[in-house]
Amino acid sequence: SQTLAGGQTAELQSKVVPSKQILHSGNMEMEPETMETKSVTDYFSKLHMGSLVYSCTSKRKNK
Amino acid sequence: RMEASCLELALEGERLCKAGDCRAGVSFFEAAVQVGTEDLRTLSAIYSQLGNAYFYLHEYAKALEYHHHDLTLARTIGDLLGEAKASGNLGNTLKVLGNFEEAIVCCQRHLDISRELNDKVGEARALYNLGNVYHSKGKNVASAGTHDPGELPDDVKNALQKAAKYYEENLTIVTELGDRAAQGRAFGNLGNTHYLLGNFRSAVLAHEQRLLIAKEFGDKSAERRAYSNLGNAYIFLGEFETAAEYYRRTLQLARQLKDRAVEAQACYSLGNTYTLLQDYEKAIDYHLKHLVIAQELHDKIGEGRACWSLGNAYTALGNHDQAIHFAERHLEISREVGDRSGELTARLNLSDLQMVLGLSYSTNNSMMAESHAVENSLNGGRPRGRRYSMENMELMKLTPEKVPNWN
Numbered sequence: 498s499q500t501l502a503g504g505q506t507a508e509l510q511s512k513v514v515p516s517k518q519i520l521h522s523g524n525m526e527m528e529p530e531t532m533e534t535k536s537v538t539d540y541f542s543k544l545h546m547g548s549l550v551y552s553c554t555s556k557r558k559n560k
Numbered sequence: 561r562m563e564a565s566c567l568e569l570a571l572e573g574e575r576l577c578k579a580g581d582c583r584a585g586v587s588f589f590e591a592a593v594q595v596g597t598e599d600l601r602t603l604s605a606i607y608s609q610l611g612n613a614y615f616y617l618h619e620y621a622k623a624l625e626y627h628h629h630d631l632t633l634a635r636t637i638g639d640l641l642g643e644a645k646a647s648g649n650l651g652n653t654l655k656v657l658g659n660f661e662e663a664i665v666c667c668q669r670h671l672d673i674s675r676e677l678n679d680k681v682g683e684a685r686a687l688y689n690l691g692n693v694y695h696s697k698g699k700n701v702a703s704a705g706t707h708d709p710g711e712l713p714d715d716v717k718n719a720l721q722k723a724a725k726y727y728e729e730n731l732t733i734v735t736e737l738g739d740r741a742a743q744g745r746a747f748g749n750l751g752n753t754h755y756l757l758g759n760f761r762s763a764v765l766a767h768e769q770r771l772l773i774a775k776e777f778g779d780k781s782a783e784r785r786a787y788s789n790l791g792n793a794y795i796f797l798g799e800f801e802t803a804a805e806y807y808r809r810t811l812q813l814a815r816q817l818k819d820r821a822v823e824a825q826a827c828y829s830l831g832n833t834y835t836l837l838q839d840y841e842k843a844i845d846y847h848l849k850h851l852v853i854a855q856e857l858h859d860k861i862g863e864g865r866a867c868w869s870l871g872n873a874y875t876a877l878g879n880h881d882q883a884i885h886f887a888e889r890h891l892e893i894s895r896e897v898g899d900r901s902g903e904l905t906a907r908l909n910l911s912d913l914q915m916v917l918g919l920s921y922s923t924n925n926s927m928m929a930e931s932h933a934v935e936n937s938l939n940g941g942r943p944r945g946r947r948y949s950m951e952n953m954e955l956m957k958l959t960p961e962k963v964p965n966w967n
Binding site for chain 1 (some may be wrong): 630642649688695782792
């Protein structure tokens with residue numbers, strides 16, 4: 498399988514020191530990925546808010 | 561009611577993932593999918609979170625599956641923002657799986673929709689993701705190729721330059737938005753891109769910014785990353801004392817954070833830096849520390865590398881007994897892990913050492929005998945001959961993975 502972490506290259510991987518770096522300084526440290534998030538909670542709180550706003554305004558209108 | 565049950569399960573999944581227990585979260589989300597719901601927005605949120613949970617669990621095939629479901633669903637219900645998010649997540653997953661071309665298409669879609677919706681935050685995030693895809697693509701091609709060191713093939717250079725361009729565009733927006741955390745991430749990866757391009761001064765400038773922001777946030781992990789990256793860049797600028805100082809800070813933080821693997825890496829970097837400074841006593845000290853942790857973590861490759869480094873350092877000090885001990889250990893480990901080039905190096909080192917000690921060294925490796933014959937004729941049979949050529953080889957390897965110029 499082809500994973501980024503060296504699946505393609507037949508290099509030996511060390512848990513401690515990455516390959517290809519005999520006497521090389523150190524390994525490059527990347528920043529984390531950012532994933533986009535969706536949430537059931539958000540969706541439902543919005544729905545809830547919506548219906549609350551709706552019921553408030555309709556109550557007001559009814560008055 | 562069925563609906564409530566699916567929702568309840570999903571809410572529990574969300575709670576667990578937020579608490580950091582993705583594994584348990586996945587079970588609840590999958591149960592929620594089993595129960596099912598007619599509310600497609602809820603289902604989309606469940607798929608998306610399942611995809612992310614599997615992503616964090618490094619199960620990328622599963623992550624791909626669920627982000628793909630989410631994308632299909634978002635399109636079906638005409639949720640443009642939802643489609644943008646799903647595209648971005650799918651892009652990140654494809655990147656990790658090494659499918660860069662499709663990853664680019666997905667991330668570009670994230671970018672296009674965000675611009676269409678005038679969503680600045682989304683636009684910036686898509687630019688960061690695109691930068692990451694091009695960075696990975698460049699790195700991947702660079703490590704797979706068999707070109708001469710010092711020559712960056714055009715496709716690698718193009719990909720890395722595109723990465724830098726996207727990170728810079730991202731930086732413009734997140735600076736406008738005043739998002740310091742996002743700035744920190746962009747500076748870090750921009751620095752690493754400059755490093756691969758061989759622009760070590762620019763790399764230092766970017767990592768210094770990253771460091772500043774990490775300190776602002778009290779983010780020790782990011783601070784440690786910045787020190788380590790700064791150390792690497794200073795090595796290639798030939799400023800070994802400065803590099804050593806940054807690696808020492810890396811080590812200090814790794815110990816604070818109780819990360820043994822990172823601690824080992826820092827020791828290894830320090831060992832190599834002191835080798836470059838020709839302070840072999842200190843080099844040995846750090847390589848031994850690295851060796852102990854590699855053994856503790858059952859990391860055979862790391863252990864072999866430590867033995868190789870120790871053999872060289874003891875040789876430099878003229879301590880041939882220790883040098884032979886570690887060269888033999890290096891040979892053993894290379895055989896154990898099936899590292900052919902390591903095995904050959906170890907054999908050459910051993911035969912060198914035996915020659916220095918004036919011992920006859922019998923070998924059944926014809927390749928080595930051959931290389932010796934060639935070398936002896938070139939060097940007039942001086943045993944020191946290869947030492948010099950080895951040193952040159954080491955300097956060549958100092959250039960970051962197939963990256964040009966020293967400065």
